[in-house]
Amino acid sequence: MSWRGKIIRPLSACCLATGAACSEGTREPPPPAYTVTDSGGVRVVMNSGQQWGEDEGWQVTAEPVVTLGVRDYPVEQQFVRLGEVTRLSDGAIVVLEIEDMQLRAFDASGGLLWTAGGIGDGPGETRPYPDTRAVLAKLPGDTLQLQNGQDRIRFGSGGELIEQRKVNYTRFRRWGQIFLQYCPFDAYFLHDAIVFCADARQSPPGSDGWTSEQTIMRTDWSLDRLDTLGTFFEKVGASVEMEWFGERRKVRVSSRLGPKGSFRVGGHDRPRFLYARNDRYRIEVWDIRNGTLSMVVERRAPRRARTEEEIAFENQRGLFVPTGTDQPQLDWSDDRWSALDSVSIAEDFHLDELGYLWVRRGPSPSEGDEGMPREYTTPDGEVWETRGSSGLHDVFRPDGVYLGTVKLPHDLGIAEIGADYILGIVRDEVDIQYVWMYGLDRGGAGSG
Numbered sequence: 001m002s003w004r005g006k007i008i009r010p011l012s013a014c015c016l017a018t019g020a021a022c023s024e025g026t027r028e029p030p031p032p033a034y035t036v037t038d039s040g041g042v043r044v045v046m047n048s049g050q051q052w053g054e055d056e057g058w059q060v061t062a063e064p065v066v067t068l069g070v071r072d073y074p075v076e077q078q079f080v081r082l083g084e085v086t087r088l089s090d091g092a093i094v095v096l097e098i099e100d101m102q103l104r105a106f107d108a109s110g111g112l113l114w115t116a117g118g119i120g121d122g123p124g125e126t127r128p129y130p131d132t133r134a135v136l137a138k139l140p141g142d143t144l145q146l147q148n149g150q151d152r153i154r155f156g157s158g159g160e161l162i163e164q165r166k167v168n169y170t171r172f173r174r175w176g177q178i179f180l181q182y183c184p185f186d187a188y189f190l191h192d193a194i195v196f197c198a199d200a201r202q203s204p205p206g207s208d209g210w211t212s213e214q215t216i217m218r219t220d221w222s223l224d225r226l227d228t229l230g231t232f233f234e235k236v237g238a239s240v241e242m243e244w245f246g247e248r249r250k251v252r253v254s255s256r257l258g259p260k261g262s263f264r265v266g267g268h269d270r271p272r273f274l275y276a277r278n279d280r281y282r283i284e285v286w287d288i289r290n291g292t293l294s295m296v297v298e299r300r301a302p303r304r305a306r307t308e309e310e311i312a313f314e315n316q317r318g319l320f321v322p323t324g325t326d327q328p329q330l331d332w333s334d335d336r337w338s339a340l341d342s343v344s345i346a347e348d349f350h351l352d353e354l355g356y357l358w359v360r361r362g363p364s365p366s367e368g369d370e371g372m373p374r375e376y377t378t379p380d381g382e383v384w385e386t387r388g389s390s391g392l393h394d395v396f397r398p399d400g401v402y403l404g405t406v407k408l409p410h411d412l413g414i415a416e417i418g419a420d421y422i423l424g425i426v427r428d429e430v431d432i433q434y435v436w437m438y439g440l441d442r443g444g445a446g447s448g
Contacts, residue, residue, distance in 0.1 A: 034401050039296075045400030047299040052404030058395070060408060060422065061439040066108050068093065069434030076104060076112045079433045084136035085415040085423050086144070087437070088157050093423070094144060095435060096136035101126055103136065103144065105159060116159035117146060124161040126151050132181035138416075139191065140269060147189045150180065167194070171223045184214060184234065184263040190271035193288050194219050198228070208239045210252065214263065216273065218288055227291045232275050234261045256314045257306075257340055266351035274351070278344035283357070285400075297357065297400040303342035304364060310343070313376070313386045347389055352417035355398035360414075361405070363387045372410035412436065 033049030070077045083096035092113055094105045105113040118125050126134070126148045134148040142157035150167040167180065176198075180188055183197040199215040216229040237254030254260075264274040265288075272294075273286040285295040348360040363371030371387030391408045408414075412424035415435075422438045 036400075042293050043295045043400065045295065045297050045396075047297070047396075047400075047402035050402050050404040056443075057404050058406050058443060059441040060406060063438075064436035065421075065439050066093065066110075066437035067434060068095070068106055068110055068436075069432065071430075071432055074110075074112070076115075077106075077110060079435075082425055082433045082435070083134055085425060085435050086136065086138040087416060087418060087421060087423055088138070088142045090142075090157070092157070093435065093437065094136070094138075096134060096146070098128070098134055101128060101134060101146075101148070103146070103155065103159065114159040116144075116155050116161070117153065124153055124155065124164065126153060129181075133186060135186045135189075137187055137189075138268065145189065147187060152189050165221070167221075168223060172219075175226050178217070183216075184261075185265050187265050190265055190267075190288055192220055193271055194221065195229075195265060195271075195273060195288055199231075209236070210239065211236050212254070214261070216263075218291055229273060229286055229288075229291055230293075232261055232263070233259075233277065235259070257311070259340060262348070264349055267355075268351075268353040269355070272351065274349055276346055276349065278346070279340055281345050283346065283349060283359070285357075295400050297396055299345075299394065299402055301345055303345055304362070304366070305342050306340070310386060313384050346394075350414050350417065354419060356417075357396040357398075357400075358406075358414070358417060359394040359396070361390050361392035361394060363390045364392060367392060367405070369407065408438075409436075412438075 031048065033051060034045055034047045037044045037046075068077055069079050072078075079095070079097060080099040081097065083098045085093065085095045087093050088105075091108055092105045093108075094103055096103055101117055101119045103116040105115070107113055116124055119127055121127070126146070128134070129149045132149050134146060137145045137147065139145055139154075143162065144155040144157070146153040146155070150169055152163075152165045152167075154162040154164075156162055172178070172180075178196065178198045180194070180196050183195075188194060188196050195216065195218045197214050198217040199213075201213050201215070212234040213231050214234050215231045217226060218229055219226050235254045236258050237252055239250045239252050241248060241250050259277055259279040262274075262276050262278065266272060266274065267288075271288040273288055274283060275286070276283040281299045281301055283297045284293060285297065286292065287294040343362045345362055346359045347362050350358045350360075352358060361369075363369060369390040369392050371390045374386055374388045376384045376386065389410060391410045391412075393406050393408055395403045395406055397403060408422065408424075409426070411426050412422075413426070414422065414424050416423040417440070419442070420440050422440050424436055424438075426434050426436055428434070
């Protein structure tokens with residue numbers, strides 16, 4: 001239901017009666033839905049309830065209002081490997097087709113407006129790299145930025161080339177053995193900042209059990225100064241002996257059931273770095289421009305215990321191991337794996353163009369969303385069914401206050417959320433990609 005204002009409850013009968021004492025039966029006021037504290041200049045918001053009432057909330061259209069993508073014709077809508085998708089202020093939808101490194105702009109009816117970029121060495125062109133992925137971002141003023149390896153290319157809203165720039169890698173590497181592209185997030189050119197991973201450490205060295213951490217750094221295009229945002233937990237694992245390309249050796253592997261850190265970047269107007277772990281509902285918001293932690297958003301919400309089927313499925317899928325190796329047989333009760341005893345609540349998160357934080361929830365049968373069913377076939381042909389991501393998305397105001405939950409299609413991979421739309425990518429049964437845009441009604445002011 002669209003938000004249209006709070007429901008006004010009728011006054012109690014005692015207060016309507018002349019001279020009646022209203023103190024009798026007075027109920028205690030409900031506890032606050034959130035508390036805000038200051039921790040060394042960092043805003044910490046603890047949410048225990050939601051702002052939306054029973055008949056309030058934001059509304060998403062039942063069906064897409066714009067669809068792009070075909071199997072046969074027209075050829076410009078035959079998407080092979082889509083990257084990011086964005087919508088400009090004039091309504092044009094721009095997609096990045098990684099297969100040919102091209103930007104394609106469409107109107108709402110699917111008509112091709114213009115193309116830009118491509119593979120090559122000419123103006124606005126770039127080449128694919130085996131160890132990185134091209135990323136499209138929209139900057140304020142509808143400037144389009146294509147990031148690819150060390151290249152930053154910017155286009156205007158009509159596809160015209162504005163700038164083509166390359167990182168001075170010789171100067172960049174004076175800080176040591178650091179790389180741009182080996183990070184747990186895709187975009188590292190954020191406005192005029194460069195954000196990257198300086199160190200992926202596994203400690204303690206030589207131990208059978210280990211913890212992996214990522215040190216996130218930032219600089220700008222002058223490359224005059226290097227700053228550290230922080231060092232963040234990524235995952236835990238163990239060194240196990242296994243068959244690897246015909247040899248018995250120790251290999252570092254991590255469990256699918258263990259705790260993990262998630263890293264994201266976003267922010268249309270001001271670049272931010274987001275970090276969370278899957279064993280707690282706590283999201284850190286870092287301001288990249290000044291390199292400081294600006295806010296911590298938490299929510300008290302019950303976790304759902306894993307079912308025996310889910311644990312068996314994850315164990316059957318095995319561990320994250322190098323390609324070409326056999327799956328080791330392990331004792332899952334071993335404490336080195338630090339397996340979670342419940343399903344992660346926050347599976348993914350996204351900052352929309354107005355600064356609202358959307359957190360994709362794990363499956364929640366108690367809220368009517370068991371997640372999208374998925375099938376997995378083992379190498380020996382055995383078929384397993386499990387539940388994937390839900391469509392539930394918790395929405396937080398820019399100040400970290402929890403508004404409520406919006407339900408989106410399970411299979412929609414969110415690309416961008418604007419003031420009145422949600423853009424995403426879906427795949428059909430033969431793995432063909434499509435762009436869908438849904439309408440979003442924030443109920444007027446959109447402030448919650």
